[in-house]
Amino acid sequence: MLYVNKITDDPDQQITLIGEAGQQISFNLYFDPTQNGWFADISWGTWQVTGFQILVGPNVWRQWKNIITFGLMVTSSDGYDPAYIEDFASGRIQLYLLNASDVQAVEAEFFE
Numbered sequence: 001m002l003y004v005n006k007i008t009d010d011p012d013q014q015i016t017l018i019g020e021a022g023q024q025i026s027f028n029l030y031f032d033p034t035q036n037g038w039f040a041d042i043s044w045g046t047w048q049v050t051g052f053q054i055l056v057g058p059n060v061w062r063q064w065k066n067i068i069t070f071g072l073m074v075t076s077s078d079g080y081d082p083a084y085i086e087d088f089a090s091g092r093i094q095l096y097l098l099n100a101s102d103v104q105a106v107e108a109e110f111f112e
Helices: 100-111
Strands: 012-018 024-032 037-044 047-053 071-076 093-098
Touching: 071 100, 093 100
Parallel strands: none
Antiparallel strands: 012 024, 024 037, 037 047, 071 093
8 A cells, every 4th residue: 555645735736656566557636626626537558537536435446446456545534525625735635556455455344
């Protein structure tokens, strides 16, 4: 599990996540004030998702577990979803890139 600690309160951020075996995952994270939330465009190889809302969960990319070998855990210090531009910078919301074994552990603990 890799803590993504480079997120600031900038409303539009381009982050490259490096997964197992050097996988490069392009992660465009942006805040939408009209929705009071954070969203992301994600791409890895030919796989792409746009407009994905960031919400608290043990593996918010679980719906693609048969396509991708990694996941994303989103945690909150107070249990609420991201809703403010400073949520990541303040540490209230944390993102973790999950590797394949982390994804299996999350599956076993939360979904089986």
